[in-house]
Amino acid sequence: MTTAPTWDDLLTTALLGTDRRTLPVDPADLAGREAPAALLDAAAVAAVRRRAGLRPGPAGPRPEPAPAETRPALPPAAAHRLTLLLADRPGGGGGRRGSTPDLTELLPQWLASANTHGYAAPPHMVPALLDAARARTDLRPAALEFAGARALWLARLNPDWRFAQRSASGGTSALPDAEDDEGIRRLWREGLFAERVALLTALRARTPSAARELLAETWAQERAEDRLMFLDSLRAGLTADDEPFLEQSLGDRSRNVRATAAELLSTLPGSALAARMARRAATCVALDHTGSAAAIVVEAPAACDPGMERDGVTARPPAGRGERSWWLGQLVEAAPLDTWPDRLGGRTPEQIVALPVTDDWQGELHAAWCRAAVRQRDARWARALLGAPSAPEAGGPGAVSLADRAKLLAALEADERAAWVAGFIAGHGLSEAFQLLGVCALPWTAPLGRAVVDALDIAREAGSYPWSFSGVMGLAERCLDPAETARLDSLLAVPDEREDASPGAGGYWAEAFQRLATTLRLRAAMVRELTPGGGA
Structure with missing residues (x-):
C-alpha cells in the first residue's frame, strides 16, 4: 500500500509543475490520467482528509464584557434620526441635485450636538458608526466620542475598525491617572507613537511642566520626525516657562525642528529670540523724513549670518524669490508687532499700514506683517491690515490675497469676524x-x-x-x-x-x-x- 502524499509534497509539485517533478502517487493510481489532472484529484482528496481529520482546538478565552455605559440614553426620535443619517449614502454630486437635503453633510453637526448633550450611542448602532468613521476620517473624533468605550471594545474584535484604537488613543480614558507616575513613564517609554503623542497632549493640558520634563528626558534619543511632532504639541498653553527648552531646541540637528522651535519662540513676545528678531528687523525698517510726508524706508539684510539661521531664518530662498527680500520677510514676520509703534513714531497699526513705503517694498513688508499678525494672533494688526470690508482693493491695504484675509480674520473674535465678512459680501458679492x-x-x-x-x-x-x-x-x-x-x-x-x-x-x-x-x-x-x- 502506497503512503498518501503529504500536502507539502502536493504543493511543491504544483509550484514546480508536473513536468519538472514526478507526481508523488503510485503510478497505478494514475489510471491513464494526465499528471496535472491526477495532481488536482490528489489535492482534493488531501483537502477533504485534512478537514475531516482536524481536531478541535481548546476553547479560547471569552471576551471581557463591554464596559457599562453611564451616559444618558439617546431620545427615541434622535435615535431614529441617526439611523436615517447613517443609512444615507453620498450622491453623485454636481451643481444640480434636486431639492432633497444631503444627509451625509448633516451627520457631523448631529454628532457634535449629541456630544454636547453627553448622550450615549445606542449599542446596536455602534457598528454603523464605526463603519461611517472608517469611511470618513473627518467624522472620527466626534463619532468615537459618541460611541464611547464600546467602540474601542468592538475595535479589538474587528481588524476593520483598528483605526478606532489609534484615533481614540487621544482620549484620556486610555491614559494613566495623573498620580500614576510609573504608568505614565512606562507608557512614554513603551507606548506606540500615537499613544505617546496622546499622553504628551493630555499632560500638557493638565500639568504643562510635567509634559515638558517628560519630553526632555528622552529628547536626545527621539527620531527627528518624532521630535517635530512632540515639539508641536507644546503650542497649546505655550508660556515663558517653555522658553529654555525651546531655546535649546534651536541647536537641534534637524532643520524642521529648529524652525518650529523658532516659530514658537517668536509667538512669545518676551522671549530672547523675539527680542533678537526685533533688533534685526528694526535695523531694516525706519521712517524716512526726507520727503514732504513721512514714509517707511526699507533696507533689507545684506547677508544671512549664522545667528539668523540659528534663530530660524532659512538662508536659501525658494525659486523666484530674491535673497534679501526673503530674509527681510522672515525677520519682520518673527519680530513682535509691538516693535513697530515705537520704531515708527508712536503711530497706531492703522496709521503704520497707511504710510507709503519707498522703493516698492510695500507688498513684501505688509505681507510679512500679515504673517506676524496671524502667528501672534494680534487683533489690532489684523484689523489694520484687513482694512474696511468695502475697500475696493482685492487684497486690502496689507493682505496680498483673499487667502491672507481669511487667515487674518481668524485673529478676530467670532462676531467681529462675521460682521467683517458680511460687510465684504454687501460690497463685493x-x-x-x-x-x-x-x-x-x-x-x-x-x-x-x-x-x-x-x-x-x-x-x-x-x-x-x-x-x-x-x-x-x-x-x-x-x-x-x-x-x-x-x-x-x-x-x-x-x-x-x-x-x-x-x-x-x-x-x-x-x-x-x-x-x-x-x-x-x-x-x-x-x-x-x-x-x-x-x-x-
Missing part, C-alpha cells in the same frame, strides 16, 4: 467670499446670514450663472441659522427667466432655495430631537 465664509463660526450670525441670502437673491435676479454659487449654497445649508428659514419663502418659486439669463437658471435657483429651506427645517428638527424633552 459672493464671487470671492467662499474662503472668507469658511473661517466664520457656525451657525452664522444673523447679519452674516442675511448678507448671504440677500447676495444669493441678487445673483438670481441678475440672471447669474447659477452653478457657480453651488459651493456657497452648500455652506449655507450647513452654516445658516435655521431661524432664517422664513426669509426663504419668497425665493422658492421659479422666477420668470430673463433673456440674458443662463438657460434653466430659474429652475435651478428654485430647487437650490427649496433644498436650503428643507435642510434648515431638518436641522431645526434635529436640534429639537436632541434637546431633552424636545423630541417627544
Whole structure:
C-alpha cells in the first residue's frame, strides 16, 4: 500500500509543475490520467482528509464584557434620526441635485450636538458608526466620542475598525491617572507613537511642566520626525516657562525642528529670540523724513549670518524669490508687532499700514506683517491690515490675497469676524467670499446670514450663472441659522427667466432655495430631537 502524499509534497509539485517533478502517487493510481489532472484529484482528496481529520482546538478565552455605559440614553426620535443619517449614502454630486437635503453633510453637526448633550450611542448602532468613521476620517473624533468605550471594545474584535484604537488613543480614558507616575513613564517609554503623542497632549493640558520634563528626558534619543511632532504639541498653553527648552531646541540637528522651535519662540513676545528678531528687523525698517510726508524706508539684510539661521531664518530662498527680500520677510514676520509703534513714531497699526513705503517694498513688508499678525494672533494688526470690508482693493491695504484675509480674520473674535465678512459680501458679492465664509463660526450670525441670502437673491435676479454659487449654497445649508428659514419663502418659486439669463437658471435657483429651506427645517428638527424633552 502506497503512503498518501503529504500536502507539502502536493504543493511543491504544483509550484514546480508536473513536468519538472514526478507526481508523488503510485503510478497505478494514475489510471491513464494526465499528471496535472491526477495532481488536482490528489489535492482534493488531501483537502477533504485534512478537514475531516482536524481536531478541535481548546476553547479560547471569552471576551471581557463591554464596559457599562453611564451616559444618558439617546431620545427615541434622535435615535431614529441617526439611523436615517447613517443609512444615507453620498450622491453623485454636481451643481444640480434636486431639492432633497444631503444627509451625509448633516451627520457631523448631529454628532457634535449629541456630544454636547453627553448622550450615549445606542449599542446596536455602534457598528454603523464605526463603519461611517472608517469611511470618513473627518467624522472620527466626534463619532468615537459618541460611541464611547464600546467602540474601542468592538475595535479589538474587528481588524476593520483598528483605526478606532489609534484615533481614540487621544482620549484620556486610555491614559494613566495623573498620580500614576510609573504608568505614565512606562507608557512614554513603551507606548506606540500615537499613544505617546496622546499622553504628551493630555499632560500638557493638565500639568504643562510635567509634559515638558517628560519630553526632555528622552529628547536626545527621539527620531527627528518624532521630535517635530512632540515639539508641536507644546503650542497649546505655550508660556515663558517653555522658553529654555525651546531655546535649546534651536541647536537641534534637524532643520524642521529648529524652525518650529523658532516659530514658537517668536509667538512669545518676551522671549530672547523675539527680542533678537526685533533688533534685526528694526535695523531694516525706519521712517524716512526726507520727503514732504513721512514714509517707511526699507533696507533689507545684506547677508544671512549664522545667528539668523540659528534663530530660524532659512538662508536659501525658494525659486523666484530674491535673497534679501526673503530674509527681510522672515525677520519682520518673527519680530513682535509691538516693535513697530515705537520704531515708527508712536503711530497706531492703522496709521503704520497707511504710510507709503519707498522703493516698492510695500507688498513684501505688509505681507510679512500679515504673517506676524496671524502667528501672534494680534487683533489690532489684523484689523489694520484687513482694512474696511468695502475697500475696493482685492487684497486690502496689507493682505496680498483673499487667502491672507481669511487667515487674518481668524485673529478676530467670532462676531467681529462675521460682521467683517458680511460687510465684504454687501460690497463685493459672493464671487470671492467662499474662503472668507469658511473661517466664520457656525451657525452664522444673523447679519452674516442675511448678507448671504440677500447676495444669493441678487445673483438670481441678475440672471447669474447659477452653478457657480453651488459651493456657497452648500455652506449655507450647513452654516445658516435655521431661524432664517422664513426669509426663504419668497425665493422658492421659479422666477420668470430673463433673456440674458443662463438657460434653466430659474429652475435651478428654485430647487437650490427649496433644498436650503428643507435642510434648515431638518436641522431645526434635529436640534429639537436632541434637546431633552424636545423630541417627544
